[in-house]
Amino acid sequence: MADTALDALIEALRRLPGVGQKSAQRVAFHLLQHDRDGARRLAHALDVAAERVHHCARCHTFTEDEVCPVCRDPERDARLLCVVETPADQHALERSGGYRGLYFVLMGRLSPLDGIGAGDIGAAELIERASDGTVQEVILATSFTAEGEVTAHALAQALRSRGLKVTRLARGVPAGSEIEYVDLGTIAHALVDRR
Amino acid sequence: MADTALDALIEALRRLPGVGQKSAQRVAFHLLQHDRDGARRLAHALDVAAERVHHCARCHTFTEDEVCPVCRDPERDARLLCVVETPADQHALERSGGYRGLYFVLMGRLSPLDGIGAGDIGAAELIERASDGTVQEVILATSFTAEGEVTAHALAQALRSRGLKVTRLARGVPAGSEIEYVDLGTIAHALVDRR
Numbered sequence: 168m169a170d171t172a173l174d175a176l177i178e179a180l181r182r183l184p185g186v187g188q189k190s191a192q193r194v195a196f197h198l199l200q201h202d203r204d205g206a207r208r209l210a211h212a213l214d215v216a217a218e219r220v221h222h223c224a225r226c227h228t229f230t231e232d233e234v235c236p237v238c239r240d241p242e243r244d245a246r247l248l249c250v251v252e253t254p255a256d257q258h259a260l261e262r263s264g265g266y267r268g269l270y271f272v273l274m275g276r277l278s279p280l281d282g283i284g285a286g287d288i289g290a291a292e293l294i295e296r297a298s299d300g301t302v303q304e305v306i307l308a309t310s311f312t313a314e315g316e317v318t319a320h321a322l323a324q325a326l327r328s329r330g331l332k333v334t335r336l337a338r339g340v341p342a343g344s345e346i347e348y349v350d351l352g353t354i355a356h357a358l359v360d361r362r
Numbered sequence: 363m364a365d366t367a368l369d370a371l372i373e374a375l376r377r378l379p380g381v382g383q384k385s386a387q388r389v390a391f392h393l394l395q396h397d398r399d400g401a402r403r404l405a406h407a408l409d410v411a412a413e414r415v416h417h418c419a420r421c422h423t424f425t426e427d428e429v430c431p432v433c434r435d436p437e438r439d440a441r442l443l444c445v446v447e448t449p450a451d452q453h454a455l456e457r458s459g460g461y462r463g464l465y466f467v468l469m470g471r472l473s474p475l476d477g478i479g480a481g482d483i484g485a486a487e488l489i490e491r492a493s494d495g496t497v498q499e500v501i502l503a504t505s506f507t508a509e510g511e512v513t514a515h516a517l518a519q520a521l522r523s524r525g526l527k528v529t530r531l532a533r534g535v536p537a538g539s540e541i542e543y544v545d546l547g548t549i550a551h552a553l554v555d556r557r
Binding site: 172173176178180182183184192193196198200203207210211213215217219229253254255274275 | 391395
């Protein structure tokens with residue numbers, strides 16, 4: 168059982184977020200027993216991604232190019248800049264089909280307790296990016312959590328002080344919800360923001 | 363967002379057991395954002411393990427050698443052969459400190475619904491292994507689940523028909539349990555097997 172190659176694999180898997188000793192063992196056994204091709208393919212994908220993927224020079228999302236395809240797309244409305252925390256959030260906005268502007272990806276959120284400050288989320292780069300003379304509105308689409316709200320608040324202050332128009336995603340009742348089961352904080356916000 | 367290297371990585375991670383689209387994204391973003399060294403180390407560990415790890419010729423557990431260190435150990439009691447489903451189960455028995463015999467690892471369990479039959483768990487090899495003239499007792503340590511019990515039952519029949527002594531791990535109340543909170547099936551078994 169205490170083979171070096173197997174132990175090294177379990178150890179490397181354990182470093183992944185959300186993977187403990189048991190899951191690492193289970194994944195390692197599965198790959199060795201049933202899917203060595205999958206193991207080799209994953210190894211290759213990891214190497215290629217670690218080598219080639221970096222941050223877009225304009226929006227900071229992950230890309231293999233100097234500037235990502237979205238930022239290069241002349242069809243996008245360059246007057247709108249949407250600020251999101253992660254590429255996954257950007258992906259969700261894209262799939263919603265409701266947005267044709269550009270993005271800025273913070274790659275995190277302000278979290279003083281974890282030592283994540285304005286420098287770590289590229290606040291200065293965002294302000295520079297938003298001050299290019301073309302951007303007319305910055306839409307803050309950070310999460311509606313404590314840290315996401317703090318991030319939105321800090322960025323809004325900094326951007327407004329440069330004379331930029333700043334908006335925030337609407338808060339309200341999610342589509343398909345029955346009012347009875349919506350949490351009270353959401354109902355209160357939806358009442359205040361009624362239209 | 364739709365970069366080839368990143369998509370390929372997410373796709374490869376999704377093939378892992380218990381990993382869905384969201385976790386695959388989260389793991390990929392984490393590795394690229396915070397732990398490229400970890401990504402490269404995992405890639406290397408996967409390659410090395412897929413290349414070097416195979417099954418022990420005697421007990422079928424994972425090993426890099428022809429015969430695994432446990433099977434080679436002259437200090438182990440070769441008259442006892444313990445049958446387990448996985449290397450993880452073998453590891454648990456080893457850590458219990460209560461066993462000094464040898465093992466046979468099925469690398470699975472009978473599961474007709476999943477098309478896993480006697481051939482897939484090496485039943486014939488187990489019978490041959492147990493009939494070496496040295497083994498005097500085969501201890502069945504498969505899981506106490508429906509499939510584990512079916513496996514134990516089928517193996518016990520086959521082994522006993524060759525005149526081998528076959529035992530099963532004791533069922534009963536787990537150490538540290540308060541009787542009040544033990545499930546009724548376990549209490550019933552502990553009553554029947556009282557000593």
